[in-house]
Amino acid sequence: MFRRTFWFSTGVAAGVWATTKVNRKLRQLTPESLAATAANKAIEAGHRIKDRAVGFALDVRDNMAQREAELGEALGLNAPVDTGLPAPRRYAAIENRDDPEHVETPTYPQTKHPYNRNEDH
Numbered sequence: 001m002f003r004r005t006f007w008f009s010t011g012v013a014a015g016v017w018a019t020t021k022v023n024r025k026l027r028q029l030t031p032e033s034l035a036a037t038a039a040n041k042a043i044e045a046g047h048r049i050k051d052r053a054v055g056f057a058l059d060v061r062d063n064m065a066q067r068e069a070e071l072g073e074a075l076g077l078n079a080p081v082d083t084g085l086p087a088p089r090r091y092a093a094i095e096n097r098d099d100p101e102h103v104e105t106p107t108y109p110q111t112k113h114p115y116n117r118n119e120d121h
Contacts, residue, residue: 027033072078 028037069078
């Protein structure tokens with residue numbers, strides 16, 4: 001009698017375990033779950049590619065600066081050049097109206113009948 005109960009309980013436990021395992025796998029294989037898994041893997045791959053691309057860009061920038069310095073040194077571009085010319089003059093971008101030497105350009109009076117090309121048509 002105990003032997004039958006033992007094997008019956010063991011069968012029930014194995015059935016529950018197998019059913020749980022199968023249901024869990026079926027949930028993983030639903031279209032929504034597969035789409036979410038694919039999206040997560042794509043995002044991770046994108047991050048890995050971005051990190052590699054950023055590292056590559058930084059390496060290129062460093063090597064480019066190093067090579068530019070080598071070329072500048074070889075061609076003598078970094079040496080100070082004495083041209084003997086005076087320093088460039090700077091002009092004000094906005095005129096100073098308070099300056100007593102400032103002369104304003106004259107404005108011409110408006111005529112009563114301005115020429116309009118469209119009036120002839």
